[in-house]
Amino acid sequence: MAKPRRRQAGEGGISEYMTKAGPRFLIKFTAQRADGTKRVVLKRGFKTRKDAAAALRAEVRKTEVGEWVEPSKQRLDAYLAEWIQGQRLGPATLASYRKNIRLHIDPYLGALPVARLTGPAVDAWMRRLEESGRADGQGGLSARTVRYVYTILRSALGDAVTQGRLSVNPTDRSTPPSPSEARPPEMQAWTAAELGRFLGWAEAYDEDLAIGWRLLAATGMRRGEALALRWRDIDLDAGRLAIRRSVGVVKTKGAGERLVEGPTKTGRSRVVDLDSGTVGALRAYRAARGLLALDLVRDSALVLSNLDGTHRHPERFSRHFAGHIARARRALGEERLPVIRLHDLRHTHATLLLADGVPVKVVSERLGHASATITLTVYQHVHPGMGREAADRFAALLEG
DSSP states (O other), X not given: OOOOXXXXXXXXXXXXXXXXXXXXXXXXXXXXXXXXXXXXXXXXXXSSHHXXXXXXXXXXXXXXXXXXXXXXXXXXXXXXXXXXXXXXXXXXXXXXXXXXXXXXXXXXXXXXXXXXOOHHHHHHHHHHHXXXXXXXXXXXXXXXXXXXXXXXXXXXXXXXXXXXXXXXXXXXXXXXXXXXXXXXXXXXXOOHHHHHHHHHHHHHHOHHHHHHHHHXXXXXXXXXXXXXXXXXXXXXXXXXXXXXXEEEEEEETTTEEEEEEEOOTTSOOEEEEOOHHHHHHHHHHHHHHHHHOGGGGSTTSBTTOOTTSOXXXXXXXXXXXXXXXXXXXXXXXXXXXXXXXXXXXXXXXXXXXXXXXXXXXXXXXXXXXXXXXXXXHHTTTSOTTHHHHHHHHHHHHHHO
C-alpha cells in the first residue's frame, strides 16, 4: 500500500486528533494578510481526512489567487452598528433598519464573531423569530417580517464580503421564507358603487377629512404622498396635480418620533390628471380653508394640513379613516360597505381602472410604480378572464 504523498512547502498539512466524539482532523496552512505579513492558520473539526483535504485545497487556492480573507474577530452587533452608519437610506428606512437590528438581530446573533456566522445559524435564528420573535413576547413574527429582517442582515454581510471581511456571505447558505410565504396581506377593493356610497356619506359627515379620502381614491396616491401635497403642486385649471414628495414617521429609540418629508417611494415625481368632480371638490375645499386662514391656502401650504398648517400624522390619518368606515357601515348598512384599509383606496383606484379597460401602462404611471410589470403582478387578479378574451380575439383574427 502506497504511503500518502508528502506535501510540499506551501501546500499545508493535515493532522488527526482525538475528541470525545471520536477522531477529527485539522488543517494547517500559511496565508498572507492584506498588509503583506503572513500567518499560520489552523482549522479544526473535520470528520474525515477527505473533508479536511478538500477544505485545505480550497483554502490554499484562495491564498494563491489572493482571495483568502482573515477571519474577523469583530462581533456582529459591533459590525452592524458600524455598517448602518454608512448606509445612504431615507430617514424612515434607516430608522426601520436600526429598530429591526436592535430588536431582531442583535439579541440573537449579536455576540457571534462575524466570521463565525454560518448558514445553519442564520436558519436557526429565523426559525426562532417565527416561533417567538415578537418584542412584546406575544408569539412569533410573520414570514413577511422575518424575510424583511433577513434582507437587512443579508445586505450587511454582503457588504462585509465586498470589503474583504468575509470570504462568503453565510446567508447564501440559508433558507429564508419564500416570497409567496412573505406576500403582503390580501388587498381589498371597493366596487364603484361602494366607493361612491362612502364618499357621499363622508362629504356629509366631515368635509375636512372627506377630501383626503377622495384624493386618494381618485388618484391612487400613497398616504404619505397625499399628506405632503402642497397647493403649488395642483393646477386646478388644467385639472392635474404633481406628486413630488412624501411624508413619513421616523421613530428613534429614546428620541420619540418625528415627521420627515422626503422623495416618493420610487424617488421620482409624477403628474396625475384629475376628474372634474375631484377638481370641483378641491375648489370648494380651498375656498372653505381660505375662510379659516389665508395661510392655509398659500401656494406653499399643505393641502391636507392640520388647522395650524402642520402635517397630519400619517398613522392618525389612517385611524381617522378606520373610524369613518365604522360609522359609515352603521349608517349605510354593513352589507353595503365592506371594511377596507386606507391603503386599499389605492387598490380600489387601480382595480376600477383596469377592470374598465384602461391600459396597464397608464394605470402604472398614475400609481407611480417603477414599471408596468409591477402593476401587472400586483393586479393580475383583476381580469381572470383576460387570457380567454385574448384567445378569442386571436381566433377572430384568423377567421377574418
